[in-house]
Amino acid sequence: MINLKARETKTLVAVHGWAGAVLGLLLYAVIVTGTAAVFSNEIKAWSGGLLGMNDPLSQPLGAVLARLEAETPKEFRDDLALRATPAGNVLAFFHADEMVNGARRERGILYTIGPNGRLVSRQEGFGNELSASDPYTALGRFYVDLHVRLHVPNPWGLILTGILGLAMLVAAVSGILMHRHLFRDIFLLRGRDRVVGLRDLHSVAGTWTLPHAFVLAFTGAYLSFAIAVALPMLAKIAFKGDVRAMVTTLNGLNTVDARPAAIADIDAMLSDARKRAGAPLLSAAWENRGRTDSRITVFPAPRSGELTAMRLIYNGSTGELIRERPIVGLKPSMGASLLALIGPVHFGNFAGWWSRAVWFALGAASAYVAWSGLNLWIRRRFDQRGWRALGRMTAWVGGGLPFAMAAAAVAYFVSLPSLTTVFWTPAAFLIAAALALVPALLMRSVERLPSLLFGATGILLIALPLLRAAVGGPTWRAALSAGQNAVPTMDVLVALCGIACLVSAAMALRHREPATFAAGPVMQSAE
Amino acid sequence: MAAVNSSATKPGRLRPWLRALLAGPCALALTALIMAVMPFWVPKGTGGVDHIAFPLFFMPAIWGIIFFYALLDRSLARVAIVMTVLAVIHAIALRGILAG
Known part of the structure; x- marks a missing residue:
């Protein structure tokens, strides 16, 4: 039990809520794409169709x-x-x-x-541009770029995601501190009343994922800020702009x-x-x-x-x-050990499929925490026009982001035979996001919109393995004989995610509670 | 409750904004200053890189401590004084380092 005085608790509740309200949608986007990016290498292997x-x-x-x-x-x-x-x-x-x-x-x-020294392709150009134009890894790179910098140009994208990492850190720490009964709340689920039930689910999911959220926020803020700001700043100050001295210290530069x-x-x-x-x-x-x-x-x-x-x-x-x-450095050290921990802990790749599966599940739960937290914040203020607009945005992003990501994957596979995936993957994402925006703006009550979009996401996800096979992707037997278990595993995982989306959507749509965003007179006058 | 309400009246109207300023941009700037000076007092360690690695690794923690301190200390004046003193010490040290 954590005992803070009422005034401090009130401050923490306000900071927890406002951090979520201001940055919650972007944070949700970073968490959802990060959850997919846990399997980025497997997605590249699964979607590329190039068996090595x-x-x-x-x-x-x-x-x-x-x-x-x-x-x-x-x-x-x-x-x-x-x-x-x-x-x-x-x-x-x-x-x-x-x-x-x-x-x-x-x-x-x-x-x-390829295997046996077979030449698959030859391209000339700058390294980063060649990597960005690779049609076979476009889907995996799209998810990773969305997660790392939300497709905002450097260094601003990294700075933005760094700030989101700090916001997540604030939400996690304030969430711990403001809980009066942290351990009791882990198991507290009361009734079906909509607001109380949602708050309990938010608290339970948030409490269970707190350590993971804290670690991801800490390492995520480090990864974004270190590359974009901190390392260049330290190089300038600690080495007085002497790049050679910095490289010698960090990597060990041989004599010319x-x-x-x-x-x-x-x-x-x-x-x-x-x-x-x-x-x-x-x-x-x-x-x-x-x-x-x-x-x-x-x-x-x-x-x-x-x-x-x-x-x-x-x-x-x-x-x-x-x-x-x-x-970093020429000899093992405490500093090098700490920095070496960041990657495995953030990406969850320290124990193969098992750790990535756990990171994926915890990431999905964290996404739910961010989204349910925003919904709680808005439902308490739904009689105010501005917050209702954010409610529509939340419904759009909450259901629309997974839908657009699934649509991007569909477009990737459809455009793979013509090798135009680099264009169609982001284009389909934007088109699907725009399509999802239409009902978010027009529906009288948007309560059901996320569930409908989750249902559509489920259908697209279930179609993906079939689509992959239809456009000439490797069969399970061919993949397994080449030692690429990512292909069957991702097929099953994507289909399971699709079924989970469909089931959760069906359950949510069947449970017809009194709509808190229902268009009463206030809503109609606002529109 | 009455005490809380009275503190939020006229003289205290600016307090939330001042606190937001201290916990927001000022905390970020102070974090950058502390990080910039850390390589000159953190031991280099066996690998000769700890003075670079520690500021990088602990950057979110440094910011978090400053942020929550600026948020939770009841005395806004004390927060301002502590942060200013820290900033001045580090700014002087940084100036000395860059000049030397």
Whole structure:
């Protein structure tokens, strides 16, 4: 039991409510998209239809890379980035740094290598643009971008989601402090009276998800602010603008030696790295190829049962291991350990499917907490015109966001054969959001709108596995024989989510309570 | 209750806004100042990066403590004084660091 004086409790209730009322809809959007983004890699593997292999960086790559290098213009051969895709292929990006408007950018040729060294695609351009134009991962990237920056340009999108993270932190902490009977409220569900019932559900769901919400808010605020504001600020102040000093401290910069040297055997290095790491390799960055100061940094996945992995640095001309290092700094440290915890704890990928399933469920519950909290706030003020307008917005976003996300997935699969997914995925999201807005504006009472939209979302979600198969997506047998269990698992998960949406919508529509937003005389005069 | 109501009358009309100013923009600015100075007093640690990693990691916590303090301390004057003193100390330290 937490005992605060009445005045402090009143302040906390006001802050809890106003934080939710002002930022609640955006917070709901970030939580819902974050819940989907828990499975972003699986969504990319499931939706892309490009079946690769398990641990694709374990296949022999030396010969195919030598062949691709010969086809690559000389100016792009300095650096090479290798990455295992979620679908089990390898991206090989031969590139060089270019300064564009004062900013360093990587430009070169991106090859997609399938199993047995088969070349899948070849593209030329800037690294970030090539990644953004990949039609096979457009759906997963769309959800992630919506979650990370709400599609607002950098750095403002990150700053906005950072503020939302702080707002969630405020809501979580104030929620803990203002509860008079925190533990009793965990199990308190009274009757079917609409407002009391909704408040109890909000409290129960909020209490159960508090630790998770607190951790996600803390790490989310860190991830947004650290990249957008804090790291550049600290670099300027702590290193007085000396970028080289900062890179030396954080990553360990080797001394410059541009003398020509042999190119080490990539297969031998990756094989050694896999043995040392005891886990599949995720990516590798090879700098200054063909020079004495050439270095390869290999990024393995964490070992089974561990949260983080050490990075391995190899000499790119001799192939010898130089050192292992943590996420920042050259030696293990408390600071590096803390920063390394952020990713796994935020993304929920520390124990494979199980941890992600738990993070998904808790994320869905947190989304319900944000949405029900907003509804509670509005229902107490539904006789005021401004709050009624927010009520309509809440009904629109609450049901419309999942509906638009499902519609984006449908459009993705429909446009996949023509490889126009990069355009149609966001376009369908906006069209579906606009369609959902029409009833939100026109319906006399919007109480039933979220349930109707949830029902429509359920239908779309159930259709997705069928649509995926209809446009030539891999069968379960083909996926499982390629070691890609993401395909059948996501099919089942999406269908289950669809059924859950349909059932909850049917239950809500059957339970016809007196509508608190019912259009009485006040409502009619407002409209 | 009467005491609460009387404090919310005329002389106290600005109090919520002042508190919002202190807990909102001022708390953010003070957090940035504290973070900016932390690399110069936090030990570098065995890896030589703790002075950078700690301010980054604890940034939400630093902000949260300042925010809830500005919100819950009954004396608005005390909140203003504490935050100002902290800001002045850190601003002087930062100026010294940047000049040196």
